Amino acid sequence: MSKLDKAALGEPDSVAPSTADDVFLSVRDLRIHFDTDDGLVRSVDGVSFDVRKGKTLGIVGESGSGKSVTSLGVMGLHRSARAKVSGEVWLDGQELIAADPDEVRRLRGRKMAMIFQDPLSAMHPYYTVGQQIVEAYRVHHDVNKKVAKRRAIEMLDRVGIPEPAKRVDGYPHEFSGGMRQRAMIAMALVNNPELLIADEPTTALDVTVQAQILDLIHDLQKEFGSAVIMITHDLGVVAEMADDLLVMYGGRCVERGPAEDVFSEPRHPYTWGLLGSMPRMDREETDRLIPIKGAPPSLINLPSGCAFNPRCPYADIPKDNVTRTVRPELTEVGGGHWAACHMTQEQRERIWTEEIAPKL
Secondary structure, three states: OOHHHHHHHOOOOOOOOOOOOOEEEEEEEEEEEEEEOOEEEEEEEEEEEEEEOOOEEEEEOOOOOOHHHHHHHHOOOOOOOOEEEEEEEEEOOEEOOOOOHHHHHHHEOOOEEEEOOOHHHHOOOOOOHHHHHHHHHHOOOOOOHHHHHHHHHHHHHHOOOOOHHHHOOOOHHHOOHHHHHHHHHHHHHOOOOOEEEEEOOOOOOOHHHHHHHHHHHHHHHHHHOOEEEEEEOOHHHHHHHOOEEEEEEOOEEEEEEEHHHHHHOOOOHHHHHHHHOOOOOOOOOOOOOOOOOOOOOOOOOOOOOOOOOOOOOOOOOOHHHHHHOOOOOOEEEEOOEEEOOOOOHHHHHHHHHHHHHHHO
């Protein structure tokens, strides 16, 4: 397999962009480190992935795994003196990491947009929702305020906000949580971006509103043909929406592949743990969830070897203590399916088939 072929499949050691016709975003060996008073924080440490047009990539992992930092890196929002960003981010054939910040700023909103986790803090409290959507539209279109307001009302109506002509003059605090999230989606989509990043878009919303928001994103994706990155800790969300799945732990990708393959035949112990801790409607009420023991690692002082080894019940299976001394690299376990684990393919298949799958 050539180096370029490995890059297209997500091999982190290669930084060549994917050449597949339908790949809109190609991230190669992305590293985002922060200098702090306590030491160097390796928030993202060599992550690679592709997102295709009209498809959804789900990025999952516990808090502190590097999911949101990755998305902000793609958007070019790590420009502080303490942030060290390297690697390559190719958006529709244009590299962004080395690009002029003004050029990246022009792309935000027009070609790529983001739905933030907390719309109440992401939206300005002193301006109406309509004013903020109008501003986002006029940055990229030479139109007057009247035309832009009509566009804002149209978008509020499209995302299901009742009485949009009236609510366009409301302030963020006058909207419910679900309505604020819809308004944030309207603002993100007002310029018909080709890449949409949704960072925990359903956090703190009740389950009914969650379903409505996810259906809305899915419907708008089909309408606009956008590539979507769905960042979440909720495996139920990605099971519903994602075409491809990337599992992050300790700032790195530990498993990546088609969502169906990762869910049906996961090949990393951390993914097994995430699946075991996910509530299931088909379980008996007496069945208990299987939590992952321990806590996520510090990104300043990651464990040597495999970062998951202190929490992994199978860390002693590989010989010569390699799990605690050598960091595993992603290796292909199937067509487009990659995992970073020192256990052999046969050992992982046996454990999954005999020990893990029967409990899920």
